[in-house]
Amino acid sequence: MTVNEEQTTIGVALEDLTREVKALQTDGYRLVQIGCTDTGGAYEVNYSFDRGYQYRNLRLTVGPETEVPSISDIYWGAFVYENEMHDLFGIPVNGINIDFKGTFIKTAEKYPFSVTRRGGDQCRNA
Amino acid sequence: MGIFQMTKTVLRNLAGGPATRQYPAVPARTGPLTRGHVVFDPATCRSCSLCSKRCPCEAIRLDKEAKVWEIDRMRCIACGDCVESCPFGSLAMEPEYFSPVVEHVVERYTITYVKPEKPAKKPADESAGA
Amino acid sequence: MNWLIGAVLFLILAPIGGGLIAGIDRKITARMQGRVGPPLLQPFYDVGKLFEKERAVVTTAQNFYVLAYLIFIALSGALFFAGGDLLLIVFAFTLAHVFLVLGAYAVHSPYSHIGAERELIQVMAYEPMIILAAVGLYMVSGSFYVTDIVTTTVPAILYLPGVFLGFVVILTIKLRKSPFDISTSHHAHQEIVKGITTEFSGSTLAQVEIAHWYENVFLLGFVFLFFAWNPVLGIIAVAVTYLAEIFVDNVTARARWQAALKSGWLATLLGIVNLAILSYMMLGGA
Amino acid sequence: MPERIIVPFGPQHPVLPEPIHLDLVLEDETVVEAVPSIGYIHRGLERLIEKREYTEYVYVAERICGICSFMHALCYSQGIEEIMKIEVPDRAHYLRTIWSECSRLHSHLLWLGLFADSMGFENLFMRSWQLRESVLDVLEDTTGGRVIQGTCKVGGVRRDIGAEKLAEMHRALDPFEAQCRDLGDVFLNDETVKYRLQGLGVISKDEAYALGAAGPTARGSGVAMDHRETGYAAYGDLGFKPVVETAGDCYARCAVRVKEVYASIDLIRRAISEMPEGSLDVKVKGAPDGEYFSRVEQPRGEVVHYLRGNGTKHLARARIRTPTLANIPPLVKMLPGAQLADVPVVVLSIDPCISCTER
Numbered sequence: 001m002t003v004n005e006e007q008t009t010i011g012v013a014l015e016d017l018t019r020e021v022k023a024l025q026t027d028g029y030r031l032v033q034i035g036c037t038d039t040g041g042a043y044e045v046n047y048s049f050d051r052g053y054q055y056r057n058l059r060l061t062v063g064p065e066t067e068v069p070s071i072s073d074i075y076w077g078a079f080v081y082e083n084e085m086h087d088l089f090g091i092p093v094n095g096i097n098i099d100f101k102g103t104f105i106k107t108a109e110k111y112p113f114s115v116t117r118r119g120g121d122q123c124r125n126a
Numbered sequence: 127m128g129i130f131q132m133t134k135t136v137l138r139n140l141a142g143g144p145a146t147r148q149y150p151a152v153p154a155r156t157g158p159l160t161r162g163h164v165v166f167d168p169a170t171c172r173s174c175s176l177c178s179k180r181c182p183c184e185a186i187r188l189d190k191e192a193k194v195w196e197i198d199r200m201r202c203i204a205c206g207d208c209v210e211s212c213p214f215g216s217l218a219m220e221p222e223y224f225s226p227v228v229e230h231v232v233e234r235y236t237i238t239y240v241k242p243e244k245p246a247k248k249p250a251d252e253s254a255g256a
Numbered sequence: 257m258n259w260l261i262g263a264v265l266f267l268i269l270a271p272i273g274g275g276l277i278a279g280i281d282r283k284i285t286a287r288m289q290g291r292v293g294p295p296l297l298q299p300f301y302d303v304g305k306l307f308e309k310e311r312a313v314v315t316t317a318q319n320f321y322v323l324a325y326l327i328f329i330a331l332s333g334a335l336f337f338a339g340g341d342l343l344l345i346v347f348a349f350t351l352a353h354v355f356l357v358l359g360a361y362a363v364h365s366p367y368s369h370i371g372a373e374r375e376l377i378q379v380m381a382y383e384p385m386i387i388l389a390a391v392g393l394y395m396v397s398g399s400f401y402v403t404d405i406v407t408t409t410v411p412a413i414l415y416l417p418g419v420f421l422g423f424v425v426i427l428t429i430k431l432r433k434s435p436f437d438i439s440t441s442h443h444a445h446q447e448i449v450k451g452i453t454t455e456f457s458g459s460t461l462a463q464v465e466i467a468h469w470y471e472n473v474f475l476l477g478f479v480f481l482f483f484a485w486n487p488v489l490g491i492i493a494v495a496v497t498y499l500a501e502i503f504v505d506n507v508t509a510r511a512r513w514q515a516a517l518k519s520g521w522l523a524t525l526l527g528i529v530n531l532a533i534l535s536y537m538m539l540g541g542a
Numbered sequence: 543m544p545e546r547i548i549v550p551f552g553p554q555h556p557v558l559p560e561p562i563h564l565d566l567v568l569e570d571e572t573v574v575e576a577v578p579s580i581g582y583i584h585r586g587l588e589r590l591i592e593k594r595e596y597t598e599y600v601y602v603a604e605r606i607c608g609i610c611s612f613m614h615a616l617c618y619s620q621g622i623e624e625i626m627k628i629e630v631p632d633r634a635h636y637l638r639t640i641w642s643e644c645s646r647l648h649s650h651l652l653w654l655g656l657f658a659d660s661m662g663f664e665n666l667f668m669r670s671w672q673l674r675e676s677v678l679d680v681l682e683d684t685t686g687g688r689v690i691q692g693t694c695k696v697g698g699v700r701r702d703i704g705a706e707k708l709a710e711m712h713r714a715l716d717p718f719e720a721q722c723r724d725l726g727d728v729f730l731n732d733e734t735v736k737y738r739l740q741g742l743g744v745i746s747k748d749e750a751y752a753l754g755a756a757g758p759t760a761r762g763s764g765v766a767m768d769h770r771e772t773g774y775a776a777y778g779d780l781g782f783k784p785v786v787e788t789a790g791d792c793y794a795r796c797a798v799r800v801k802e803v804y805a806s807i808d809l810i811r812r813a814i815s816e817m818p819e820g821s822l823d824v825k826v827k828g829a830p831d832g833e834y835f836s837r838v839e840q841p842r843g844e845v846v847h848y849l850r851g852n853g854t855k856h857l858a859r860a861r862i863r864t865p866t867l868a869n870i871p872p873l874v875k876m877l878p879g880a881q882l883a884d885v886p887v888v889v890l891s892i893d894p895c896i897s898c899t900e901r
Contacts, residue, residue, distance in 0.1 A: 005772045005837070007834070007835055030751055030752070030754050031754045032754065032844075032846060032863070032868075033846050033848075033861075033863035033867075033868070035846075035848055035861040035863065036861070037848075037850060037858070037859040037861065038859075046848065046861075048835060048846070053769070053771065053772050055835060055837075057835070075752070075753075075754065076752065076753060076871060076875075077752075077753040077754045077868070077870075077871030077872070079871065080867055080868075080870050080871060081867075084867075087581070098577075098874075100579065103579060104579055104580065104581065105580060105581030105584055105900075106579070106580075106581035106582060106584075107581060107584050112584075112586060112589075113588075113589065129732070129733045129734075130507045130508075130732075131507070131727060131728040131731055131732035131735075132506065132507035132508075132663075132665055132666060132669075132728050132732065133507055134724060135665070135669050135724065135725075135728070136288045136503065136506055136507060136665065139287065139288055139289060139290040139669075140287055140288055142290070143287075144286070144287065144290055144291050144292040144293070145290040145291075145672050145675075146290070146291050146292050147292075148292055155679065155682075156682070157679075157682045157683040157686070158683075159682070159683065159684070159685065159686035159701070160682055160686050160687075161686040161687055161692070180598065182594060182598040182599070182601040182602055183601075203601065203605065203690075204687075205601045205690075205692050206686070206692065207598070207601065210700070219686075285664075288665060289664065289665045289668035289669070290668055290669070290672055291668065366547055366548075366549045366550070367549070369547075370549070370571070370882065434662050434663070434664070435662070435734055437662065438883070449555070449556055506664070506665040507665065508663065508732075508734040509658070509661040509662055509663040509666075509732070509734040509735050509737075509738050510661055510662025510663070510738075510883075511734065511737065511738075512738075512881055512883045512884070513571070513883065515737070
């Protein structure tokens with residue numbers, strides 16, 4: 001039996017985020033990942049969900065210092081991704097259930113992937 | 127039989143002798159394809175620098191002016207991409223692993239390839255190896 | 257004078273014999289696992305290397321405790337081979353382990369503390385059985401003295417099969433073999449690192465190792481007592497018992513401490529039933 | 543209330559050779575809370591994509607993990623192929639499947655060995671790794687690398703397996719399967735192993751789903767979720783059914799992996815006998831422009847490679863979500879209530895691969 005995988009991406013506004021996530025949870029979606037992409041000065045945060053190999057993305061676009069509400073009260077396991085968002089990108093996340101306050105991923109440099117750092121850290125090999 | 131399920135294996139091991147080998151006294155098993163280390167032939171290199179461009183970890187450096195080809199063995203991940211990309215067959219992959227070293231040395235070769243005197247339409251018979 | 261010769265011979269030869277036994281053990285274990293295994297004399301190389309190491313200790317008290325452990329283990333073994341009183345021997349043997357536990361408690365490491373707690377649980381598990389074994393041998397031979405037990409012509413094993421089996425079970429605990437290697441094992445792949453011996457290093461650890469060799473020889477001597485009426489059979493029995501321990505080590509996973517305690521007491525129960533039947537028979541016969 | 547002590551577990555603990563740190567809050571020997579932290583070896587491989595051409599990044603992607611290496615390369619290549627609309631030849635699909643399943647075999651046998659070691663069963667550990675060695679030999683003979691295969695590339699594969707070698711592999715499968723079944727019997731039937739595993743670290747089906755568990759951790763709890771069902775590479779042709787256990791304890795997770803070993807052998811056997819002829823790769827021209835979430839089922843669970851191209855030779859972003867990261871929340875839920883003696887067993891039951899997680 002082969003299932004066709006479909007991927008959809010929809011934009012979401014910051015204030016609608018928790019409501020949309022809640023709706024997806026009620027629909028029986030599981031959280032696959034939360035990932036950030038910096039788009040030169042701002043971040044795109046992809047919240048990915050899956051139900052029966054149907055892939056849905058909520059895409060949130062935020063500025064560098066914008067606080068993002070945590071979805072860890074809806075998906076308990078979201079704390080790993082949200083701590084990662086904070087530790088690598090420096091995006092402040094509000095109200096994570098297990099907040100490591102920047103110690104989940106102990107990098108030598110704080111917020112190594114942050115947009116405000118761009119250009120400062122040259123890759124040694126480049 | 128729930129208890130002592132492992133008995134069969136234990137008896138077989140006792141009878142069959144050890145399956146391990148005493149490396150490094152006995153050399154490691156390698157196959158003909160094993161990616162051990164890259165060797166360079168300075169006599170055929172035409173300084174096209176494709177190898178250094180393709181190298182994913184920037185272990186190869188080529189200086190066209192000084193005719194120097196360098197490889198940093200500690201960076202090299204032996205992926206074999208340079209060997210495949212070399213159009214002149216100057217690079218080859220040997221199956222033996224490089225022996226451990228105690229200090230960081232960059233291997234340096236001087237390219238001895240001399241361009242043929244007159245372009246007499248030499249056929250490109252030395253196509254890529256590997 | 258005989259007793260003195262026995263004790264001195266034990267003190268000199270037991271570390272050599274114990275080390276060789278450990279070497280053979282490692283070789284056989286390796287072969288059971290399909291490995292080549294270390295050289296036969298590897299345990300001696302290990303201990304020799306440990307003595308050369310720098311002394312790094314957290315609390316100096318631990319050295320004292322470990323030394324006391326070594327001395328009392330050697331003492332109990334020497335008493336045994338001098339043909340002394342079994343009850344006194346068991347007492348000295350237990351005291352030795354108390355010192356080891358105190359040594360582990362002297363350092364402030366969670367791993368060695370948990371190891372020490374587990375060692376105490378082990379003492380609880382095997383102690384009753386060792387005493388029962390002494391009592392059983394007394395009932396058969398009519399004396400607590402090793403000299404008398406060795407010279408008796410009664411085949412003790414025929415009267416004490418339950419006690420012997422129980423003793424073999426606790427021998428697994430004593431030899432620190434799987435499934436009961438809960439307080440420390442021969443390989444540090446354990447949730448509490450190396451348990452009770454985690455914080456010992458250098459010559460202190462070497463002393464623990466030598467004490468372990470003394471202990472093994474002493475325990476195998478105890479096994480011999482069950483077969484003392486026929487020395488040849490006795491030596492074969494000792495070898496077979498040890499091989500069986502290695503085999504069990506290789507075909508089982510490590511149990512939790514609860515199971516070790518339960519098994520120790522089940523073994524004791526087996527011993528008690530054996531002794532009860534024996535005393536009933538003796539009373540009936542009398 | 544009993545006194546609580548905190549026992550550090552990792553990042554360098556002999557039973558778990560992976561740099562994950564757990565603070566275990568204990569009451570006697572019972573765990574009441576476990577706080578994980580990672581990041582000891584973060585390598586920033588995601589950012590390396592901005593410096594490497596997209597065709598060369600395959601080698602970097604492959605080195606995210608030393609065990610699921612082939613599958614990282616596969617997932618990355620599939621993502622790029624999806625963005626650039628490249629049709630990969632059938633033979634490449636089949637070869638990719640064979641190497642994927644060989645990787646799964648060697649990963650599962652490695653895990654079974656480590657798992658046996660965590661419960662103090664050294665002999666079983668040695669036996670598992672002895673069997674794994676024969677898989678590694680096959681990988682070395684066919685790809686040139688024991689754990690880093692380096693044969694997957696964007697647009698196909700770099701090497702072929704000759705007909706003779708394929709026949710030899712096919713012949714070797716039957717005796718190998720018999721040996722694996724002997725090994726599996728010990729894991730599934732031995733009393734001491736059962737005593738250590740059953741009823742330990744239970745996580746229910748709903749909980750596993752809600753926590754986003756992946757791979758054998760989810761399937762051991764009865765969530766029938768295996769990305770191979772979507773039919774990437776040759777799985778669509780070969781047909782595939784996920785292995786599911788329902789108990790949700792460590793024993794169930796172990797059983798899933800043991801049965802997946804059998805399933806992988808079967809998949810390899812069918813892939814070899816149905817291997818089509820044809821070319822190995824297609825020429826890749828241009829540069830990727832677009833984005834795709836590429837997903838592949840690794841031995842540890844589903845991996846997500848988010849790839850985003852901007853029309854140049856360098857991708858704008860690669861974000862890799864490894865299965866271990868997804869399995870950390872279930873692990874945090876499993877640990878409370880376990881005995882200290884069981885902590886290594888529970889931690890290993892999710893098959894943690896921290897070097898993957900620290901990409």
